[in-house]
Amino acid sequence: MKKSQPRIVIRRKRNVAESKHNSSWKIAYADFMTAMMAFFLVMWLLSLVPQKDLQAIAEYFRMPLMTAVTGGPKNESGSSVIPAGASSVIPNPSPIPSRGDVHTEGDLRDVQRLESLKTELEDLIKTDPVLQQFSPQLLLDMTPDGLRVQIIDKQNRPMFATGSALVQSYMRDILRQLGPVFNKLPNSISIAGHTDSIQYATGEREYSNWELSADRANAARKELVAGGMDEPKIKRILGLAASVSLIKDNPAAAVNRRISIVVLNSRAERRIDEQNASAASAATLKDLLEPAPAPVPGGAVPGLPDLLELPVKPLSPVGQ
Structure with missing residues (x-):
């Protein structure tokens, strides 16, 4: 039997360049951990606010x-x-209430009712043949006081006769259509009249835009009531003249002549009631409720001397 030959193994050493250690990932990892720590710290702080x-x-x-x-x-x-x-491009679903106001569950339900009323009015304007033709003159928006409906004037289609509070026929139709809709909610109504900056020839001394705006707001109230709205729903009537212009750059524009109807939310009603209550102080009420002083026999007024007992000085001749 033939003896096997030994196996020859040749080992060649390869020159492999040692890889350099890259530690840049450590910096990225450290930044990531710092950011995460800051994030959780902020979340923890917000949970305490x-x-x-x-x-x-x-x-x-x-x-x-x-x-x-x-x-x-x-x-x-x-x-x-x-x-x-x-106004910001980021919507604000829950605006901050004013000082002293608190968002209760009733307030939130009230806001939801007003939002539903706004949607109902928008649908009514689109479908009702009377309101549809005047849709460019009807502006609806939500304000901190509630749902505001503005009926604006147009140069060729004014709401009132020029310089007076006489309601035009189509304006009467609009208000009488809105009256029953406002009557569906228990909220009160605030009506404000606005004019442009063009004054009467007599200026502010006699009948002016202040009286005109108040008379037009009161005329709008009458038409709403005639349309079926309960009269006790009216909270206040305001005449603002040209003090609140819709277009501030052009106060003489026709659109500044308008009627603003605000369906007040609960917070606005409470604020108005608090203002009215603070105006009537206890001392004033006490003075108003005090009975009148009893008449003194003989017709004399208490606190005043009797005129008959005063000495009479004789008249001197003229010229002296």
Whole structure:
């Protein structure tokens, strides 16, 4: 048997370049961990903040960037101390209530009812043949006080006779159509009249735009009541003349002549009632309720001397 030959193994050493250690991933990982730690820290802090403060923080991020940088005036529709100018592109589903107001469950249900009323009015304007032709003159929007319906004037189709509170026939139809719709909710109504900046020849001394705007608001009230709305629903009548122009750059424009009807929410009604209550102080009521002093026998007025007992000085001749 043939002896097997030994196997020859040749080992060749390869020159492999040692790989350099790349530690850049450690920096990215450290940044990631820092960001996560900051995120969880912020989440923990937000869990300790009350709900009303969270709404204020949300309002801050709704502020336009340019306004935040330039420090513009604060938004008129809110009571936040954070400056805000033009309306933000981020919707605000729950605006911050004014100071002293609290969002209760009743307030939230009230807002939902007003939103439903707004939708109903929009559908009515689209379908009703009387309101459909005047849809460009009807503006609906939600305000902090409630649902506002504005009926604006047009140059060729004014709501009232020129310079008077005489309601035009089509304006009467619009108001009488809206009356029964407002009557569906228990909310009160506020009516305000507005005019343009063109004054009467007598200026503000006699009958002016202030009286005209108040008379037109009262005329709108009469038509709403005639249409079927309960008269006790009227909370207040305002005549604002040209103090609140719809187009501020052109106060003489026809669209500034308008009637604003606000279906007040519960918070606005409470605020108005509180203002009226604070105006009547206890001392004033006490003075008003005090009985009149009893008459003194002989017809003399208490606190005044008897005129018959005063000395009479003789008249001197003329010329001396």
